[in-house]
Amino acid sequence: MTATNTPTPRVALVTGTSSGIGEAVVKKFCELGHQVLAVDFNPAGKAVAEAAGAAFFQADLTDADACHAAVDDAIKRFGGVDILVNNAGIQHVAPIEEFPEQKWRQIIDLMLTAPFLLTQAAWPSMREKGWGRIINVASVHAQVASPGKSAYISAKHGMIGLTKTAALEGGDQGITANAICPAYVKTPLVDNQIADQAKMHGMEEQEVIEKIMLKNAAVKRLIDPSEVAEMVAYLSSDLAGAVTGSSWNIDLGWTAQ
Numbered sequence: 001m002t003a004t005n006t007p008t009p010r011v012a013l014v015t016g017t018s019s020g021i022g023e024a025v026v027k028k029f030c031e032l033g034h035q036v037l038a039v040d041f042n043p044a045g046k047a048v049a050e051a052a053g054a055a056f057f058q059a060d061l062t063d064a065d066a067c068h069a070a071v072d073d074a075i076k077r078f079g080g081v082d083i084l085v086n087n088a089g090i091q092h093v094a095p096i097e098e099f100p101e102q103k104w105r106q107i108i109d110l111m112l113t114a115p116f117l118l119t120q121a122a123w124p125s126m127r128e129k130g131w132g133r134i135i136n137v138a139s140v141h142a143q144v145a146s147p148g149k150s151a152y153i154s155a156k157h158g159m160i161g162l163t164k165t166a167a168l169e170g171g172d173q174g175i176t177a178n179a180i181c182p183a184y185v186k187t188p189l190v191d192n193q194i195a196d197q198a199k200m201h202g203m204e205e206q207e208v209i210e211k212i213m214l215k216n217a218a219v220k221r222l223i224d225p226s227e228v229a230e231m232v233a234y235l236s237s238d239l240a241g242a243v244t245g246s247s248w249n250i251d252l253g254w255t256a257q
């Protein structure tokens with residue numbers, strides 16, 4: 001099959017869409033002419049989705065039934081799921097000794113178990129069409145660790161394992177699976193960390209960005225969510241049919257050293 005640059009309209013389910021990377025992906029997919037179901041637990045996501053031209057489904061993805069309900073909703077509205085973008089995520093920073101078990105479980109449920117359940121639920125629809133794209137928004141923290149982020153880093157490392165397994169199982173069914181590994185992206189998730197660290201270290205916010213967040217970066221700036229959305233768009237296109245099981249860094253050169 002010859003792939004072209006003209007995007008084929010698809011049905012996409014994107015999670016974590018009320019802000020940041022998920023919002024940018026929803027916008028990009030709508031621009032490409034895809035039918036999009038935006039899934040988020042924050043009711044504010046409805047207006048964000050509708051402004052882009054997407055449908056919205058409110059779900060707390062730490063709940064297994066809600067994961068199934070989200071996929072069922074996409075199938076009911078649009079007849080299936082061709083593209084699944086597992087993006088919803090949260091962060092909690094504390095040393096292992098003090099890390100609350102409840103936070104650990106919440107992070108693993110949202111950022112590892114939900115992507116598994118959504119993949120499982122969307123799989124039959126992709127298999128029947130002989131075409132599917134799974135894009136897992138992981139992190140530079142899927143490849144390297146930092147202190148204080150044990151649950152996040154464990155979930156993201158696990159996500160790479162899930163991605164590789166899905167790629168192997170989907171290879172003869174037209175289903176590809178890839179992970180994206182960004183360094184710091186300018187989103188509310190990072191804005192909160194900048195504010196917290198500024199307080200913690202008695203620094204200006206700009207100083208936190210330059211001295212802490214961009215210390216390991218070759219390119220000294222934060223990433224824009226739209227830059228991640230472009231990579232998602234490529235990986236979910238016909239053009240990327242030969243790309244599977246891989247992790248795509250968009251990390252300002254963070255992991256080059």
Ligand SMILES: NC(=O)c1ccc[n+]([C@@H]2O[C@H](COP(=O)([O-])OP(=O)(O)OC[C@H]3O[C@@H](n4cnc5c(N)ncnc54)[C@H](O)[C@@H]3O)[C@@H](O)[C@H]2O)c1
Nearest residue numbers: 016017018019020021041060061088089139184185187189
């Ligand atoms: N911002 C970064 O620097 C960065 C870097 C690497 C990876 N990431 C990853 O990118 C993804 C998106 O993060 P972001 O930076 O855009 O953050 P964000 O806070 O802007 O977006 C996260 C979204 O997830 C949603 N969400 C949170 N808990 C949920 C739940 N229980 N059920 C459903 N939705 C829920 C939030 O409402 C929000 O819309 C995350 O997986 C994050 O780990 C972010």
